[in-house]
Amino acid sequence: MALIKQNKQIAKNIFLMDVSYDGKIFPGQFFMLRAWDVDPLLPRPISVHDYHDGAVSFLYQVVGKGTRILSELEAGDDVSLVGPLGNGFPDVPGDIVLVGGGIGTAPLYYLLRGHKAKYPDSHVRVYLGFSDESYGDERFSELADDVIVDIGGFITDKVEVKARDTVLACGPDVMLRALSQVVPKENPLYLSLEARMACGLGVCLGCNIETPEGNRKVCKDGPVFRREELGL
Numbered sequence: 522m523a524l525i526k527q528n529k530q531i532a533k534n535i536f537l538m539d540v541s542y543d544g545k546i547f548p549g550q551f552f553m554l555r556a557w558d559v560d561p562l563l564p565r566p567i568s569v570h571d572y573h574d575g576a577v578s579f580l581y582q583v584v585g586k587g588t589r590i591l592s593e594l595e596a597g598d599d600v601s602l603v604g605p606l607g608n609g610f611p612d613v614p615g616d617i618v619l620v621g622g623g624i625g626t627a628p629l630y631y632l633l634r635g636h637k638a639k640y641p642d643s644h645v646r647v648y649l650g651f652s653d654e655s656y657g658d659e660r661f662s663e664l665a666d667d668v669i670v671d672i673g674g675f676i677t678d679k680v681e682v683k684a685r686d687t688v689l690a691c692g693p694d695v696m697l698r699a700l701s702q703v704v705p706k707e708n709p710l711y712l713s714l715e716a717r718m719a720c721g722l723g724v725c726l727g728c729n730i731e732t733p734e735g736n737r738k739v740c741k742d743g744p745v746f747r748r749e750e751l752g753l
C-alpha cells in the first residue's frame with residue numbers, strides 16, 4: 522500500500538492525487554490503482570501525470586464507481602499501486618508537438634517536464650482540447666514554448682506540424698484518428714490508447730486490439746503505439 526499525500530479537486534469531476542512512491546517511471550506509463558476490497562472487482566488504470574520528490578501524481582476524472590471511491594480518499598489514507606506499467610512514450614531528442622484531449626492531457630505533463638529538462642533547447646508546442654472546462658493548462662504554459670487551448674471545438678483543427686516535429690498524443694479514440702489525418706505521414710506520430718483493462722499485466726487479454734500487424738495488448742505492448750502499428 523502507498524500513502525496518499527494529497528487528493529484535491531481542481532475542476533468539475535477532476536481530481537489530483539499525490540501518492541508516495543520511490544522508483545523509476547517513464548512518461549506515458551500507468552499504474553493500476555485500487556482502494557476497495559471486492560466492489561468494483563478490478564483495479565483501475567491511471568496514467569502518471571507527474572513524478573518528483575518521492576510522490577507520483579495522478580490527474581483523474583470521476584466517471585464511475587472506482588474513480589468516485591478514489592476521489593473520496595484523503596491525505597493519510599492508503600491506496601494500492603501496481604506499476605509502473607506499459608511502454609510509455611519514446612525519448613525524442615528534437616522538437617515535439619503534444620496533443621491532448623480531455624483527461625488524455627494527464628500523461629503529457631510528465632512527458633513535457635522530462636523532455637524540457639533533458640532537451641532545453643528543443644521547441645515544444647502543446648495543444649490541449651477540452652469539451653467544457655479547461656484544467657491544468659497553466660502548468661503546461663510554465664514549461665512549453667507554445668500552448669494552444671480549445672474548449673468545445675475540435676483541437677485537431679488547430680494542430681500545425683512542422684517538418685522536423687514528432688507528434689505525441691493522448692485522448693479519445695476519435696481525436697487520435699482525426700489527428701492521424703492532420704499529421705503528415707512523414708512526421709513520426711505516437712498515440713497513447715485507452716482500453717478497458719482487467720489485469721494491466723498482459724495476462725488476461727482483456728485489452729486486446731486488432732492491428733494490421735496482428736493482435737496487440739494495450740497494457741503491455743502499449744499504451745503508446747506508432748501510427749504505423751495501428752494502420753493510421
Ligand SMILES: Cc1cc2nc3c(=O)[nH]c(=O)nc-3n(C[C@H](O)[C@H](O)[C@H](O)COP(=O)(O)OP(=O)(O)OC[C@H]3O[C@@H](n4cnc5c(N)ncnc54)[C@H](O)[C@@H]3O)c2cc1C
Pocket residue numbers: 551561565566567568569579580581582583584585586587588589624627628714715716717718744
Ligand atoms: C492506460 C490507461 C491510462 C488511463 N489514465 C487515466 C488518467 O490518467 N486519468 C483518468 O481519469 N482516467 C484514465 N484512464 C481511464 C480510467 O482507467 C477509467 O476512467 C476508469 O477505469 C473508470 O473506472 P470507474 O470505476 O470510475 O468507471 P466505470 O464504472 O468502470 O466506467 C464508467 C464509464 O467510463 C467508461 N470507461 C471506463 N474505463 C474506461 C476506459 N479505460 N476507457 C474508456 N472508457 C472507459 C465506461 O465504459 C463507462 O461508461 C486510463 C485508462 C487507461 C487504459
Ligand code: FES
Pocket residue numbers: 717718719720721722723724725726727728729738739740741
Ligand atoms: S489488461 Fe489484461 S492483458 Fe491487458
